[in-house]
Structure formats: C-alpha cells, structure tokens
Amino acid sequence: MEGHSHHKESFVSKYIFTHDHKMISKQFLITAIVMGVTGVTMSVLFRLQLGWPGESFVILETFLGKWAPGGVLDRNAYLALVTIHGTIMVFFVLTAGLSGTFSNLLIPLQIGARDMASGFLNMLSYWFFAISCVIMIFSLFVEGGAASAGWTVYPPLSALPQAMPGSGMGMTLWLLSMTLFVVSSLLGSLNYIVTIINLRTKGLSMTRLPLTIWAFLITAIVGVLSFPVLVSAVVLLMMDRMMGTAFFLSDIFIGGEALDATGGSPILYQHLFWFLGHPEVYIVLLPALGISSEVISTNSRKPIFGYKAMIGSMMAIGFLSFIVWAHHMFVTGMNPFLGSVFVFTTLLIAIPSAVKAFNYITTLWKGNIRFTPAMLFSIALVSTFLTGGLTGIILADSALDVTVHDTYFVVGHFHIVMGLSAIFGMFSGVYHWFSKMFGRMMNTKMGYAHFWITLVCGYGVFFPMHFVGLAGAPRRYYDSSHFDFLDKVMDLQPIISTFAIIGSLAQLIFLFNFFYSIFRGQKAVQNPWKANTLEWTTPVEHIHGNWPGALPEVHRWAYDYSNPAHDEDFVLQTTPLKDGEVAH
C-alpha cells in the first residue's frame, strides 16, 4: 500500500472518486444527513395530517403542490410519504448512513490499518448507495407518485399497478433503488469483514478489539447473509410485475378482471422479506450499540463491564436474529404451532439484550462520568433500547400480538427501540468522532440543547403511540378520527404531532452546529476525550495511510480506564505493559 505518496491529488480523486476511507466515511455521513433531513421533513408533513386531520396547512401546499390541494394532504400522497419515509430512515439513514459512516471511519483507524482492504470496492459501495438515493428521491416525481405500499411493499398491493397509483412506475423505481442499495451494502460489508479479519496491526488480537469493531463485524456478517434474500424477493416481485410470473400472486380479481396468476403465495414474499427484515433491525442497531459501548466506557472513565459478555451477546443477537422473522407474521394464517416456535426464539433474544442493558448500567456504576454530548446520547440510547425492548416482549407473545399487530403500538415499539436508539447512537458517534473526521470540535452547549430537546421529543412522540395502539388504532391510516371507539385516545394525536414538529426543528441546532463546526469549530487536539483506542494516535490532520511512520503496535485491550496500576485514568492501547502488569 502506498501510504506516503506526496503527489498532489485532483479535486475529483480527492473528494469524489476517492478511495480514502476517511473521505468515504464523510461522503456517507453527508449523504445520510441529506436523506435524513428529507425523511424527517416527510414525517412532519404527514404528522400534520394525523394530528389535525382535514385541516388546511399552507405549508403543505407550498411543499407538496398538487399532492396537497387546498393545503390538505391527499390520501395517496399520504401513503407515498409514509412509505418513502420508512424506506429512507431504515435503509438509507440507519443502515448505510450509520454503518457506512462509522465502519468506514473507525475500522482502519481502530485496528491500525492504512486503509480498507479494497479502496476501490469501498468507493463503489458509496457510489451505488448514492445512485440508489437519487433513484429513490426521483421516484417521488414520476407519474402515480412514489411507491405507496408501506416500506415492506407486500404484494399483491405492490405487484399490481391497478391496485394503487403508487404501484406503477414508482414501485419499479423503488425495487430498482433497493437492488442497487443491496449491492452497495454487500460491497461495503465484505470489505469490512475482510479488513477486520486481515489487517489488524501487530498485537491487536480479536479479544483486544474495541467493541465498536466487534459490532461492525457482526453487523457486516449478518448483512452479507441476509441482504441477498431481500434481492431474491425483489427480483421475484419484479418478475411478477413485468413478466407475468406468479410467485406471489394467486386467484386475484381486480379492476374488473380476473388475473391469470394462480398458484403463487403472497405470504411467501413476507417470509423472504422478513428473513432480511428482522436481521435488518439488528443491522441498524448493533453499530449503534458498538458506538455507545465505546462512548460510555470512555466517558465513564471505566472499562466496559463484561467485555466478553458484550461480544457474546452481540453474537447471540446476530445469530438469533435469523430465526425469529415470522414474529411479523403471526396473523397471516400460518400454522399456530409454527407461530409458537417463533414466539420462543423471539423471546430468547431478550436475554442477550437484557445482558447488554445491565452491563451498560454497571459500567456507569461508580464511574466518573463526563457529560459530553456524545455521552448524553449514549446514556439515552440505553434508556430507549430498554424501553423499546420491553414493549417487544408484548409483541413477541403471539396471543397479545393479535390485538396490537399493525397498530400504533408497533409503530411506538420499533421507533423507540430501533429509530431512537440507532439515531442516538449515530448522534453519539458524530459528536464523539467529529474531531477525527474534520479536525475541529463541535460546540458542546449546542450539543446539550440539541440532546435534551431531542430526547424529550423522541419519547414525547413515540411513547403515547403505545396507548393509541392499545386502543386499537391501525397504523398507515390516513385519518382515524372518524371512529367513535377511538375518541378516547385521539386527543393524543395533536400532542404527538406537536412533539414531532418541535423535535425536528431541534435538529436545526445540530445541522447548524455540524456545518458551522466543520469550518469554524475550535481546532481539535489529538486525543480530546483521553481515550485508549488507536484512532487517537493518528495526527489531527488527515493523511493518506493514517499514521505518518510505522503502524502502531498494540500491547493491551481497549478498556484500561482508571486502571489502578497507572496514574492517569486512561492508558493508550499502544502503551507497553509495565513490569509485573498482566494483560487483561
């Protein structure tokens, strides 16, 4: 690897088709921020309709034009917005944005490598992602509007253009975009796995790795094993749409016509989708847990409690996530006994999850906690992971899921456990490693304001949804106000929407802080958080190959914080063992 070439790079090779993992990481982050702003804006637009159904809002017409005639959101546009919002948030922000940013930034830096195993594949991974983003956004503007069948795009609804306007061109583009997305994800994941396995620096055994790297590794493995199954579902669905096959269709009469298709099963699609779909929620969550492990340990000035148990529980979660998928399908008419099996496997996941939550809390116990914005977000992540995981127990109990499946209860559950946790992990990572990315510091005070408003609004939006759902309000309803039996909980809707509006405005603080600090932030020192890991031994200014001289050599694990054998409350991984000191 030519780490020290000094020839001047052109703008294109430095900022656009770059092979440098640090730059690619920034590309992912900025793209994810753009997509995130889009996704959040969409949610505010449809929350207006849900909070105050049928009211006219000028802002809706300004933003959406003919989709909101007279300032009232059109019902098809509502479904399109919900669908694209879900897709963007789950895949583009929390999968590619989170893994793409932090796996790329941290893997080489924390394992002491000059770059990823293949810089070229890494570049391809970003550009496939970028193209799929463009196609997804473009699909909003085609005839019939964007895909509208929900982010899970179940056929027959998604297979038949005559079933809804969004199932025409918009759906074709959705499927195309997702295919490219999966290519990007696979290229990225393979690269991460190979890099972690092969390029660790001298002395860095697997059991000395920071938990971030463990999390990225397990995430990448889960991704490589599950995303191809989504592609198969997408390809079969494409064929049903365009070539007259009937994998997912049978006995359908629609638009005044009996279709030819017989013998397919719409339920088959759901099995394929959720075989990715459930692991996907952990693909989203594990990197966030990795980040918070690192941030919590560093800022508690304490070793992460139960390092090996943390790795073990992540592996268990990764493995179990492959055998729980049908808990999304308890009411599809599948054999009740099969349902029972999935109840069992699903509830098993709660055990490693509980272990993780308790280990985090024990890490805080008798720590010396520095409230950096990153730390605040990580503490909040533990709270949301716990709260959301608990409601998962209700959903996993098939007898109870019958009453709350596809209601707002589910929306509350997965937004807290996946949405908030992963977003908090992402914010935590940005605040923590901002100086590694841009050589400057973000403003702490603004970080505080951003954090508290986000936390309060996050819970303010998603916690009350559980009650709306328990009362029987279905999700993906354009308007629930015409049901008398829901009157009791409908006064929660405007409250939820108000929190949503305030919460999304609070993100302006973050955006301002982020972009302002890139250019004007305080210049960073090399190791601002006094952390142990290798990335803090690189110079503040980015260079190709990361370390100016030889690669660092590692002598200890990543968590020697407040080790009584040392005076300082941190010990860099590169510090040799003292005489008589035993490696952890």
Place this chain on the structure above:
Amino acid sequence: MKLLILLVIVVGVIAVAQLAKIYQLSARLRGHREEEISEADTKLQGSLWIVFMFVFFGMTIWQFVRYGDYLPPSASLHGKSVDTLMNYNLALIIFVFFVVNTLLFVFAYKYRYNKNRKAKFFPHDTRLELIWTVIPSIVLAVIIIYGLQTWTVMTGPASADAIRIELYSKQFDWTARYSGDNDEFGATDFNLITSSNPLGIVTQEGIDAALVKIDGKISKLNNELKSEKGHLLAEKKELESALHGGEHSHGDHDNHEISAEKKAHLTNRLQLIDDVLESGKTTILSEAAYEAKSDKVYRLERHRQRILELSSYELGRGIDPWSVGKDDKIVKGEFHIPLGREIEFVFRSRDVIHSALMPHFRAQMNTVPGLPTRFKVTPVITTDSMRTILDDPNFNYILLCNKICGSAHFNMKMDIVVDTEAEYDEWLNNQKVYISEKN
C-alpha cells in the same frame, strides 16, 4: 392550530438564532476548550437527568391513569384470557421499565464527574453476569409458557357445532356470507365474480351469467378492433396491392398469378372494408390503445377458458355441489353474530391482502387472496349490554381493515352486532337468499 404551528416555528427559529449567538460568545471565551466539561455543566447535566426522570415517569403515570382503560372489557371469550395475559405482561414490563430506567438515570447523576475521584476499575464479575442472564431467562420462560397456553387455546380447532361465517374483503369494503339452511357454503371461484355474484359463488346460473358477460365484453372489444379505421385502411392498401400485384411487379422473382378463388376472396374482403368505411361506423384508436384492447381480448379469452374448465366434483351425501351456494346469504353494511355461540370466521380476499381487525373481540386475521384463513370467536357481551356498560347508546362493535390496501384503506369498515340467539335467528331469517329457488 395553524397559529400553534406558526408559533412553534417562530420559537424554533429564534432559539436557533440565540444559540448561534451563544456559540459565538463561548468561542470568544479564550482558553475554554470544548472537550473540557466545566463543573457547572457537570452539575447541570447531572441534575437534568433527575429532572428528566421525574418528568418522564410522571408523564408515563399520567398516561396510564388517563388512557389505561384503552378498550372496553373483552366482548369475546378468549379475549378475556388475552386481557389477563396482557395485564400480567404489562405489569411486568412496567416494573422493569421503572426499575432499570431509574438505575440508569440515578447512576448518571450520582457518578457525575469529580476530578478528585477515580472511577472503580471493575471490568467483569462472573457472578453478577450470571445473575442477569439467569433471572431474565426464568422470567421469560414463564412468559413464554403462559403466553403459549393462551395462544394454543385460542388458535385451536373450532368445535363441531361452531357457526361458520365467511368474511370477504376487497378494496375497500367487507362482505359477510352465511351458509343458509343447508349449513354448507357454496364453492367459490374468483373467475366467476361479477356485479351480481360479488363473491364468485359457483352455481350453474353463475357460470352462465359470467360467460354471457364475458362474451359480451369480448364481442364489444372485437367490434371496436374490427372497425378501427387505421387498421382497415392499412389492410385495404395491402389487399389492393395483392390484387394488382401482378401488374406492377418487375424483376426476376417469380410472381405467380393468384388463383381465381383467392382473388374472389380478397375482393369480397375489400368490399366489406369499403362498406364499413363508408358507413362511418369506424372507431379510431391509437396504436397503444389498439394493442391494449387486443391484449385485453386475449386475457378475456383465457378467462373464458378457465370458466369453461370449471368442473363439478363429488360432494357425497347426494348433494349437488353447484347448488349448495344457492341458499347462502350475503350481507353488507353490518353483520350479526349470536351471543355465547362459537363462531368460526373464514376469511377470503378478492384483490390484495387485507386484515380483519375486531378490537373489541381481541381478534385479528389477515385475509389473503388465494389462501383462506380462519379465526374463532365466542361473543360474550351483546351490543345492547355493551351500550349499557359504556353508557353510550350509539356504540357499535366494529370490523376494520388493518393491512395497508390502497387509498381508502382507512375507511374500510363494517359494523358488528352481537344479538341474543333469538334475535340473531330472526335477523338471519330476514336476510335475502343468494339465488332463491322460485325463479
């Protein structure tokens, strides 16, 4: 409300502007480094966790008080055990929620930074880790066992004397079907669906009617296609050049004379085309429309073929399977069920997946095209009693669609009425029979 939104936006913008100013100021405070958290900040952030905890827990309790009775008592038998199960589970998770969140927030506050203290080096403790692996396992085992007992009972086979009712979904409404005097549903086939046979019940009458309808459609389309002006003109040109082909041809390729018989045939056809063109009864279609319509004809012909291939089968007991459906009763708007009897719902769907959600009965099941599904319910509270319980004379049980199914998904509903058995019998007697024997 608009005002409120506006206010929120304005406040937000002002807040950001203010914060930007604070930023400038703090940046000017020389010597301050962003990574150094001042004692004052540590104290403030620590206390905020405690404040947050009280607000959060307070709001949670308030929501439970205000919304805790989110649904009226279960109107179905299995729903009562579901509710009990739900209450135990809720109690458990609420307990864990409070305890663990409290630990988290209190630790955050209690162990906030103090430069004179060093954190405890405490990397692991096998005993502790074992405790919080084993205890959740035991608790989860109990949850699983209890949950699966309830699940097994509620999804078990329906009893022999259960009343079967079919619920049929389509974009965007529900239809109920009762099996009539013979207690047997007529077979159905999606190819037979017409406006007069919305469920596609198989009867000889239904087949005949469907065929008539399809033939009508096919011949109408064929007429349109046959008299399409552009195509007629093109064909005319072709015919003419074929007829006069011999005279105009040069070259060495052998151009044999067309036979007289064929010539007569062509002339006939030409005459026919001229007639149509002169009559002015032509249609004008774009190439795409022409193509679409001929496609449609092909599809209809295949549809027709499928109907012709429907073949009867032996049902035994001396019953003609194609007559069974005649006494079925098809009900729209609202449907009735009797108190205290087990009902087995059979769900079918015409177009896309829908889901039958009956919140008051704690029941839900997807309806899947091509795949009948089932769910059994025993009503235990009549609509009248529930109205008394809730003190709401307008109350009605409801069936909702709970799987996204298109633009009017949110409006796909049907009322359910639970009657006493006598009322139910009377109501059912008054429902129309699908094909009455009289005509």
